[in-house]
Amino acid sequence: MEQLLSLFVKSIFVDNMVFAFFLGMCSYLAVSKNVKTSLGLGLAVTFVLVVTLPVNYYLFGFLKANGLEYLSFILFIAVIAGIVQLVEMVVERFSPSLYASLGIFLPLIAVNCAIMGASLFMQQKYGGDVHDGVSAVVYGLGSGIGWLLAIVGLAAIREKMQYSNVPAPLKGLGITFITVGLMAMAFMCFSGLKI
Amino acid sequence: MSQLFSKKNKEVFSNPLSITNPVTVQVLGICSALAVTAGLRPAFVMGLSVTIILAFANVIISLLRNTIPNRIRIIVQLVIVAALVTIVSEILKAFAYDVSVELSVYVGLIITNCILMGRLEAFAMMNGPWESFLDGLGNGLGYAKILIIVAFFREILGAGSIFGWNFVQQFHLEDFGYMNNGLMVLPPMALVVCGCIIWYERAKNKELQEK
Numbered sequence: 001m002e003q004l005l006s007l008f009v010k011s012i013f014v015d016n017m018v019f020a021f022f023l024g025m026c027s028y029l030a031v032s033k034n035v036k037t038s039l040g041l042g043l044a045v046t047f048v049l050v051v052t053l054p055v056n057y058y059l060f061g062f063l064k065a066n067g068l069e070y071l072s073f074i075l076f077i078a079v080i081a082g083i084v085q086l087v088e089m090v091v092e093r094f095s096p097s098l099y100a101s102l103g104i105f106l107p108l109i110a111v112n113c114a115i116m117g118a119s120l121f122m123q124q125k126y127g128g129d130v131h132d133g134v135s136a137v138v139y140g141l142g143s144g145i146g147w148l149l150a151i152v153g154l155a156a157i158r159e160k161m162q163y164s165n166v167p168a169p170l171k172g173l174g175i176t177f178i179t180v181g182l183m184a185m186a187f188m189c190f191s192g193l194k195i
Numbered sequence: 196m197s198q199l200f201s202k203k204n205k206e207v208f209s210n211p212l213s214i215t216n217p218v219t220v221q222v223l224g225i226c227s228a229l230a231v232t233a234g235l236r237p238a239f240v241m242g243l244s245v246t247i248i249l250a251f252a253n254v255i256i257s258l259l260r261n262t263i264p265n266r267i268r269i270i271v272q273l274v275i276v277a278a279l280v281t282i283v284s285e286i287l288k289a290f291a292y293d294v295s296v297e298l299s300v301y302v303g304l305i306i307t308n309c310i311l312m313g314r315l316e317a318f319a320m321m322n323g324p325w326e327s328f329l330d331g332l333g334n335g336l337g338y339a340k341i342l343i344i345v346a347f348f349r350e351i352l353g354a355g356s357i358f359g360w361n362f363v364q365q366f367h368l369e370d371f372g373y374m375n376n377g378l379m380v381l382p383p384m385a386l387v388v389c390g391c392i393i394w395y396e397r398a399k400n401k402e403l404q405e406k
Contacts (some may be wrong), residue, residue, distance in 0.1 A: 020382055025225035026309040070285060073303050074277040081270050110269065113226045113307040120300035169397035170390075172405030173222060177390030184383035 004138050006194065007129055011142030014193055017114050018150040019184035021121075024114030028151055029176060038155040039148070040098075041109075044087075046144025048109050049118055052083050053140035054133045056119045060126060076119045084110040118143045154180060208329040211337040217310045218341040219393050220403060224310035227301045228342055229385040235358050237297045238346035242339025244287070244302065246332060248279045249311055253331035256319040272315045273306065280305045310338055345388050353379030 017023045024045070032038050056076055063069055088106050092099045099106070109115060122130050122139060130136050157179055166175050217223045224245070231241045255275050256263075263271050284302045287295040295302065305311070314334055319327040350356055355363030355375045363373060378384055397403045 022226045022229040022382065022385070023304075025229065026223060029222055029225065070281060073281050073284070073306060074274065076303075077273050077277045077306050078270075081273055107269075110273070111307050111309065111312050113304050113309075116307040117226075117300060117304055120303045124300065167394075168404050170394050173219075174390050174393040174397065177386050177393060181383045181386030181390065184386060188381065188383065 003129075004135060007135060008138050008142040009193065011139055012146040012149070013187065013190040015121075015143075016146040016150060016187055016190075017117065017143050018147060018180070019187040021117060023117035024112045024147055027108060027112055028147075028154070029173070029180075032151050032155040032158055032176075034159060035152060035155045038151045042144075042148030042151050044106060044109055045112060045114055045147055046141065048080075048084060048087060048115055049140035049144040050137055051087065051140075052080055052115060053118060053122055054136040055079055055083065057122060057126075057130065057133060057136040060123055064126070072123060076116060080115050080119070081110045114143070114147050150183070153183060157183075204326060204329055207326055208333040211330070211333040212340060213337075214400070214403070216337045216341065216396075217313070217334050218338055218389075219396055221313065223313045224308045224338055225389075227304055227308060228338065228345070229382070229389060231298055231301050232342055232346040232349055232385055232388075233380045234297075234350050234354065235343065235346045237294055238342040239339075240287070240291065240294045241298060241301065242335070242342045244283050245305055245308065245310070245338055246335025248276065248283055248305055249314060249335040250328055250331035252276050252279055252311060253314060253319040253327035254324045256315050257322060257324045257327035260320050268320070269312075272312065276311050276315075277306050310334060341389070341392065344392060345385060348388055349379045349384065352376050353384070 015021070018025070018028055027041065031041050056079055059075055059079065060069075060072055063072055063075065084107060088099075091106065118140060122136060125139075130139050154176075158176065161175065161179070170178075211217060215221060218225065218228050227241060227245075231237045252272075252275055256272060259271070280303065283305075284295070287298070287302060314330060318330045322330070347357075350358075353376055355361060355368070355373075363369065363375065379388075
């Protein structure tokens with residue numbers, strides 16, 4: 001139990017997907033213009049992570065037992081694409097309003113590096129921190145919440161930044177990069193955090 | 196021959212190096228661009244791998260473009276890219292093991308690199324194999340260019356070396372009170388350095404500025 005809690009906190013703050021590993025940066029920068037959509041995307045990413053990681057965990061265990069580790073890239077991406085498709089159909093069937101608000105972002109999660117990245121980090125931690133289905137779920141949940149925090153935080157800052165006087169060449173992308181850099185510096189104070 | 200190197204084809208190759216740069220203008224493939232730039236060697240290897248994978252994936256998709264059913268095209272693209280990435284990853288492990296350890300998961304993450312999906316969707320699905328090859332080469336090199344610039348500043352200021360050649364120790368600069376800035380090799384400074392490059396490019400080229 002303690003181990004799980006430690007893994008959870010560590011994956012949110014210390015090994016934050018965005019600030020420590022730059023995962024899911026493309027959609028992170030593109031979608032973080034307002035808080036509402038970024039919250040929706042963050043929740044969708046968290047959900048997909050929680051579903052995909054345990055599936056990939058067991059599949060990787062199967063590959064490892066048969067000495068086929070080099071197939072892991074293709075298998076992971078196929079599972080992710082399949083699950084995103086499945087989630088899309090389920091959400092469309094049972095909650096049309098959420099489906100409408102997520103719109104195009106739902107299918108785009110398939111190429112979000114955060115999902116693939118978490119699967120690959122899980123592969124590295126296999127047998128260590130992530131050693132059964134439950135810890136895979138916890139790792140996915142923690143990584144997802146870390147990503148959600150990061151995108152909602154940046155969206156809130158960008159909403160406020162519209163009213164400030166930024167030098168013309170820095171406007172838009174440039175200042176966003178520097179803002180994320182400063183946020184990452186702030187998150188670095190969590191490094192070494194242990195429970 | 197002259198048709199192969201027409202003006203249009205030259206632009207397809209050279210535009211991504213400057214005015215339609217994938218990283219600083221199209222904002223694609225940021226994840227790996229920032230993560231592998233702590234040193235010049237991994238940045239160089241990463242830039243080369245992405246260029247090769249992008250050029251070949253573009254050619255393959257372009258050859259298949261009329262046979263892929265529209266509904267499943269994303270999965271087809273992903274599988275082709277994943278196969279190419281697996282090959283490159285195995286080659287790196289065999290011939291450049293320490294670099295492949297340094298790059299860790301980011302080699303696998305080339306699969307979800309947005310540059311690949313972006314170029315496959317926007318260019319290779321609509322153009323012939325030769326143009327697609329040039330486009331892939333151009334975009335890959337545009338990506339590598341930014342990687343190498345960022346890595347150059349981070350390695351010089353952060354570790355005091357170029358391609359692992361430590362000039363600070365070589366010339367005993369510490370004796371004059373020079374200190375490496377350890378913050379440069381940590382993740383946050385990758386973002387700030389990249390922001391500054393965008394700042395410089397947009398100050399030079401006013402058309403790229405956002406309103």
